Amino acid sequence: MGGPDRLPLPSTLTADQRAAVEKIESGPRGALFGPFVPLLRSPHLMTRLQLVGEHLRFDAAIAPHLTELVILIVARRWGQDFEWGHHAPLARAAGLGDDVIAAIRDGADITGPDDVRAVWRLVDELENTRALSDSTFASALGTVGDTGVVEVIATVGYYTTLAMVMNAARTPVPHDYERLP
Known part of the structure; x- marks a missing residue:
């Protein structure tokens, strides 16, 4: 499964991508990294998806x-x-x-x-x-x-x-x- 990164951070970001990066950076994660880099190709999906993850990681009912x-x-x-x-x-x-x-x-x-x-x-x-x-x-x-x-x-x-x-x-x-x- 090795090989080069297929979806690295784009060299330039669209306005929607910049807004998605700002959203994740202002939350508890504090930075864009890991899965959110390839997901940035769909900034609206990334934002919604990372908010689900934010709840599950930081606000869930389970320990x-x-x-x-x-x-x-x-x-x-x-x-x-x-x-x-x-x-x-x-x-x-x-x-x-x-x-x-x-x-x-x-x-x-x-x-x-x-x-x-x-x-x-x-x-x-x-x-x-x-x-x-x-x-x-x-x-x-x-x-x-x-x-x-x-x-x-x-x-x-x-x-x-x-x-x-x-x-x-x-x-x-x-x-x-x-x-x-």
Whole structure:
């Protein structure tokens, strides 16, 4: 999947692109980077999409360590080194255990505290079977509530979109980022 960046930052920006850059720079991310560079080709889509991500990362009903768990699971499934390298340190800072991070990285069995296992199982089952059993749904519901279940699912969809965009664009990964095996 290597090769040159297919969608680098354009050398000149349209007025709509400049407005989209200003919007992202004025938000909690503070800069245009990673998936937002190729998404800038569609500035209105990028702005709307990044606002969804802003909610899921910074204002979600689920605990930050669970948000980061979901992001790492998606990054691993898509072989997305940018997302992995960006979010593994954030996951650690949010309290996700190194044992859980290593298990995701290595494709090992679901592990961790009850809340982590319930959310991981939801993501795993939904991605593998395209549905949820009653027991998995009930466990996740009891762990994160109905708003949390919806936000976990939306986080999977959002980060899957970013992974697909970056994989197709061959978005470069900073040299100091931790990478997947």
